[in-house]
Amino acid sequence: MDVGKLKCKYVFNVVDSKRLTLNFKFFISFLFSTICFAQNAETNYARSVITTLTSEEFAGRGYVDDGMEKSAEFIANEFEKLGLKKINDSYFQDFTMPINVIKNAKLKLNDKELKYGEDFIVKPSSYSQNFHQKEIYHFEPEYFAISLKYESSFIDFIQKDMLAQKGKHVVFPPYQFEVDSLNQYYKHWANFYKPEENQNRSIFYFTKDKLTASLSQVQDSIAEFIVNEKYYSKNLNIDDYGIESEFINNFKSKNVIGKIEGENKDSLIVITAHYDHLGKVGNVYFPGANDNASGTAFLLNLAKYYSKNKPKYTLIFIAFGAEEAGLIGSYHFVENPLIDLKRIKFLLNFDIMGAGEDGIQIVNSSIFTKEYELLNQINSKNNYLKQIKKRGEACNSDHCPFYEKGIPSFFTYTLGGAGHYHDPFDKGETLNLSEFQNIRDLFVEFINKL
Ligand SMILES: [Zn+2]
Incomplete structure (x- = not known):
């Protein structure tokens, strides 16, 4: 169920009511269309990020035509526009890798x-x-x-x-x-x-x-x-x-990191998503819309929200490079951390966020049960998603290097959707993003209550 859409529908029914004077109708129509538009604007922003990252120019965000480099530049540019702070004067953490x-x-x-x-x-x-x-x-x-x-x-x-x-x-x-x-x-x-x-x-x-x-x-x-x-x-x-x-032997890749300071600067909440994908072979490129332009868009959406709403704890946003080659960017980060890893209160990694019709599943949720309960409570109270499926540990995305260091972390991915995975058909137009706003609202409330 899309709570946002329901609210808008209800409002427009009221606006249509014959009992209201014309001016008053106009006023509330204006007021609520702004609210409804604002809700869609979040998904529109995600859609535009996904369209950019999956375009041919970004060459599957991989190892030819500077695909990964262009993607990193694009994300840093978004961080800048949203007013995220740099760490050590840069949004980038460079590393090299064999490929x-x-x-x-x-x-x-x-x-x-x-x-x-x-x-x-x-x-x-x-x-x-x-x-x-x-x-x-x-x-x-x-x-x-x-x-x-x-x-x-x-x-x-x-x-x-x-x-x-x-x-x-x-x-x-x-x-x-x-x-x-x-x-x-x-x-x-x-x-x-x-x-x-x-x-x-x-x-x-x-x-x-x-x-x-x-x-x-x-x-x-x-x-x-x-x-x-x-x-x-x-x-x-x-x-x-x-x-x-x-x-x-030494392909140059980078992580993109930005910060939003909270009321409490001692503890950190880290939000991560990998932006890289498989690249391009000949003239066939792998768009990687669901994996993981969608997660990158989700991370940017949270950054957008908290750039206007000061968080309780300082938030660190990390878009990792070279995940698809074996979590290279996130392993590099934990070995060369730009933040004090001991101060991380919780880490939220998002990978494959374009669906959600069948809910979400969370790796590590059967380990961090208190946080899982909190998320479930928020979900049932607001009717955001069909289900939040439990799962144990799995070293299958960028939360893993952190989890191995003892950092409490969730890895969230969406269930449902067209099912394209690591093939040229994982395109932006196959993602309907119908649950995107709900999932974002769920995690905003979760982050605020951590
Ligand atoms: Zn992925």
């Missing part, structure tokens, strides 16, 4: 040019390789599974596999083993062979699973494609392929 950047990738099978992100992706650790015409070796998962019954048949299978794969491209048909360790063996098959054996050939995994892109901080001597199962056939033709990747 394997997939700059371009193409694949043509059975005369069809496949689309990156939609039809295929490459493993993020892949190295550069151009097309080589070669025979294909089809790995046979059924025989592999059967061979596992006896040690002798397994050894036999491996010996045959070693001989048959030599100098060939390797194709893995779509197949799901019942035991996960076998799926792992399947996925890492090429790693069992020496780099020389994987030179000038590629590995092709066909899969039923949704294609979910990720990043790697290492480069392997293997070129691996993950392809939608609909392109698999026993008489597959590999017409063309190519991967262009670059291993950068």
